[in-house]
Amino acid sequence: MDILVLISYLSLAAVGISTVAYVYFDRKSFVNDRIVAIVLGLMISRSLTNSAVVGILMWYFSYYEGNLVLSAVFSNIQDSLSSLLVIFMANLSDSFFGRFRTLLFSTTAYIGGVFLLYLFNPYDVKWLIVIALVLLALGTSGYKVLDEVLIELVDDIDTLKKPATLKNRDPELMDNVDTSEERKQLSKERAEIWSRIAYVSGTIIAILWVSPSGLAGVYLTWRAIFLICICFMTTQLIVFIRGYKLYYQEELNQRPAMIFFRVIGHYIGKYLCKCDCGCTAKRKHSGTTQKAEGQDDRNANLHKQDMAKVKILLKIFPMWVSYFVVALISATGSTFFIEQYSNLKTSNKLPVQIYNNLIQEGSKFLIPIIYKKVTCSRRNNQKVKIGVGMFCSIVCCISAWQLEVHRLKAVKKLVDQNANTSISFLLLVPQFLLLGCMEGLTNDGLSEFFKSQVDKDLEKYGEDYIEVVLGVGKLFTIALILIFKSRLGWFGKTINDSRLDKYYIFLVCVCSVNFLCYCCIATFWFK
Template identity: 50%
Template sequence: MVIISTSVWLPCLNSFIHSLIRRLKEYYRRQKEYYFIYKHRLLFAVVLAFSRALTNYAIINVLAWYFTDHGEDLVVSSIMSNIHGSLSSVLVVLMANAADSYVGRFYTILFSNTAYIGGLMLLLMFNPYDVKWLVVILLVLLALGTSGDKLLQEVLTDLVNDLDKSEAQTKERSIARAEIWPRIAKVVAAICAMLFVSQIGWGIQILICIVFMTICLIIFCTGHNSYHQGQLTERPVGVFFRVLHMGIKELLIKRKSWDYAGKITTIQWVMSLLRMFPMWEVFLVVYLISATGSTFFFEQYNNLNTNNQIAVQIYGLIKDVSSFAIPFLYPWICGLRKNNEKVKVGVGMLCGIVSCVFAWQLEVQRLKRVNNLDDKNANTSLSFLWLVPQFCVIGGMEGLTGEGLLNFYKSQMKEETLHSYGEEYIEFVTGFGTFLNIILILIFKSRLGWFGNTVNESRLDKYYLHLVFVGLVNFIIYCLFARFYYKDADRHQDLMNDDLINQRLDELLPCDNREQDNQPLANDEQVQENQL
């Protein structure tokens, strides 16, 4: 019986294995055809992406740790790192507007990389950083450099669109093919930063980054004739700032000289952006936690047992891998068939709270062991691996909330001009969240004395516990917004575009302008195209 049963199931198992291998090969072939495209014209942008990723992993991700390692106290190092992050996020909007409206993406990236190299040179040449105006210039130059990453992604998308002439070409496929190359560049740059660059002194690290960025920028310039952006179009940055600084009544009442079609378009933009403001306000706490992870999380590396073999840069890699992997695995982990972006954002917020809990508990244990040391600079018995969970979870927070908010924003914006500008607007809000971290640090230092000159003289455990409670309150507020204010996004958006705008126009416009409602739709579209 055993021989007979073996003769039955063994061929079946063999057939199953061959079938599985064949299906995996077919799946790999389809994925390769969908995601992968290679032409020599892509290389001039890919090498630049590699140099920027190398600098990001080696220097920028650990900027707070770098300043602390060069004699600055904990508060000053964190504030300088947060100033850079806030400026970088705000400048993303301005750089994108300049690239799309005035000088083009190629020259904007050229300017961004030149500023990047200039900032690194100041970082290398002037140490200690006791000249405050020089530090400000340094941070602004570095922020101008890091704010150009999104533009390089759009350059690769334009190149892929030019190279892919197949009938199966779609916008989503071009974006996917363009995104694969920066990811490959980031993986290679991360490996180089971990294995080679981070094992040497700070000065040599910065010098290597300067040399690589200069060489790659020269290669990028050689591709000028290979890149064609197309006609420049004005994007609605001005609308965002008007909505941010003025009320909608002032915007509508004082602009009496607009034509009717122009009023419709502007009111649609304003109402769409205003609807996103409650969500962006809730996200300020998310970006506050993210800014804390970029500064104080790295400071906890002090006194951990690393065996002198693990560089602090590894945690930036762990966070980036987590921010990509967790959103990718999220549908399978949660078992959700319907992709509900509001649930995804909520899960991301919970990840941020959990990361603060991990950081709080680690800091309690770390301070307890440091206080028992005679030499406060010596390593404790705590392993560097205890930092890994909080970086993994905060990476998941950034990935889930970033992807969820972007998709939710696109679902709210029916206007194509606003629809394509979501990442830049989100980055702008990120800058305010990072700036909020600076304000809290200064308040807690002056009022409560939680921050000293070093991490061992500070009470980061209390600060993390404070963030846990703030995150919980913010999560409850988000749930209320998601449940009641955004309960039916699509229906509310349609009503806003039709009934609400028409009602507002009836209240604000003269009677003689209302007769233009009966004009053909083609006339309105032609006027809007002429304005754009």
């Protein structure tokens, strides 16, 4: 009965917020169409699910069996797949199905993944939980597509004074619109602000009400949390589908991610042609038509263009390698940092989302803005920004190491190792704050550096490639954990049986070496 009452309250709150937002948008003419309010509603529902479920999967898996290594492996699988699939979703939206259908597919997969978690214990049917993790990854990887939809809608509003549809895409009307870069940048910033508001709204709802230890005094079971997220996201998806005719996407284009496949395919075809002894003789005997020659010329030109772009991307390879360690620390933050919340004072009264969804994400968003204001007089300081972020990773691991040393000492003094120690939960704040600083500065700096090194048609795809590097780094974390468990015995069944302090010392050494290597690369490789 309590669950039904809570679902009713949340539904009424969502309807009320949507109504007030719609009236406000319509009167203030800031966002004066229903489709934008619908997109923001879908953003809030996805943010709620991410904060209440996906962001703390490590906490959820540990809750059932307490197997630290298996929980970390499951959490990192979902996290790495989510990063790797970002470029897959981007290709689907821009080259094949369009953004609307891609979002429909992504959100449906998201709901399906949460539904499987609702139905099954994660350790009863392990192969089924892997399917759930893949579905969750497909769902979370669609966030960038949703951001692009909002940016496009706000951009259309600023140019046409209403979102673009098939009816108002009249060429005569498009001749008099403002298409300047300054106006487009302003539209993008406005869309990012509303995207951030939607994200924070979903996070606050999760912290207050949809949590095992909500700040509003609502203590829900995991099944109740899953049910609320399923209902909220399904409702918003239905509303989003109803707005299909209100959204218009321009002609699909081919994303640069296909370049690699074309280059690889070209060399495979060339190799197979050489292996075929009769290939050349047969071609000479049959003769080549003029049309075929023209096609060959076009393919050759396309291959040259592709190779030029691939060479540019490979030139940045040393920078990708240095960013690999950032992915390793990020994966640690979403798993072991959360587990350190155990045994801290008041740990049973505060939701763990405060750390990773408010402190970490807040610093990830705000620190780059502050950095930009502080260093406004300096230009082309992307490499310095990345270096500052990597230095933050060293301090972050040192902070986590010191906390774990004191936490393990305090736990050994307890009769019941599940009881709380006298260590304040506030001591966990610095490492999450520094983790957000590391991610924000390195992501921003690497994205700006990428734009400065590539052609104009590749500039906006930097985040896609960064996500791929993050995904590979998080997969490597899984292998690292399993090696340290089997060879060195650093990881036990629970966090209190493990030696995370030694693992953090290892990360401090890795981050320090990586920082020195990065300084050399930034100084001598990219002058």
